[in-house]
Amino acid sequence: GAVVSQHPSRVICKSGTSVKIECRSLDFQATTMFWYRQFPKKSLMLMATSNEGSKATYEQGVEKDKFLINHASLTLSTLTVTSAHPEDSSFYICSARPIGLAGGNNEQFFGPGTRLTVL
Amino acid sequence: LAKTTQPISMDSYEGQEVNITCSHNNIATNDYITWYQQFPSQGPRFIIQGYKTKVTNEVASLFIPADRKSSTLSLPRVSLSDTAVYYCLVGDKNYGGSQGNLIFGKGTKLSVKP
Numbered sequence: 001g002a003v004v005s006q007h008p009s010r011v012i013c014k015s016g017t018s019v020k021i022e023c024r025s026l027d028f029q030a031t032t033m034f035w036y037r038q039f040p041k042k043s044l045m046l047m048a049t050s051n052e053g054s055k056a057t058y059e060q061g062v063e064k065d066k067f068l069i070n071h072a073s074l075t076l077s078t079l080t081v082t083s084a085h086p087e088d089s090s091f092y093i094c095s096a097r098p099i100g101l102a103g104g105n106n107e108q109f110f111g112p113g114t115r116l117t118v119l
Numbered sequence: 120l121a122k123t124t125q126p127i128s129m130d131s132y133e134g135q136e137v138n139i140t141c142s143h144n145n146i147a148t149n150d151y152i153t154w155y156q157q158f159p160s161q162g163p164r165f166i167i168q169g170y171k172t173k174v175t176n177e178v179a180s181l182f183i184p185a186d187r188k189s190s191t192l193s194l195p196r197v198s199l200s201d202t203a204v205y206y207c208l209v210g211d212k213n214y215g216g217s218q219g220n221l222i223f224g225k226g227t228k229l230s231v232k233p
Contacts, residue, residue: 004162043223043224043225044206044223045223046221046222093162093163094162095162095163095221107151107153107165108221109165110155110162110163112161113160113161113162115160
């Protein structure tokens, strides 16, 4: 099956530092990748849609200058949390949508998530 | 934007069949219905997807009535390892595009007891 990896799986950083999270589709190509965040016992919240070769589309309330997204290739998207603060501590999950799906077909493959803790 | 409603939680015992129903009254003509499973501290895992009638795979069945305003995920003979949160999603159709945004609701927390 299609596999999506994330790196790192867990990161602890000091307040004010920046953290980069990588999302890779290992055996398929994806022009579109998605970034979610999930707080404890809550549902996933879509942060942004990452499109290869173009700017990401951010959901309302998500600061694009704080959460920098780069989709450099058909298999890699990165999320950088800039100047991280304790309230940014969360579980960040990416997903990838394989090329060629029909408009209404919303099958996505999710990465294992990255646990970010900001001290 | 199609919104889904499903029970917050369900309890079951090992070996039972579990049916989780999801309402999506505003589903669009081209939208698919997809169910995901999520274990704690893991990314969601695709379970099954359908458009209408019935779909069955090796882990579950999905029943969709003719009006498509609801769907039921059926898990046969659940085990302890099926304890997870189950999300019902309907595709957010991007007219003229193929973004396929997924909007997660609160999901159903299934607890399977021995």
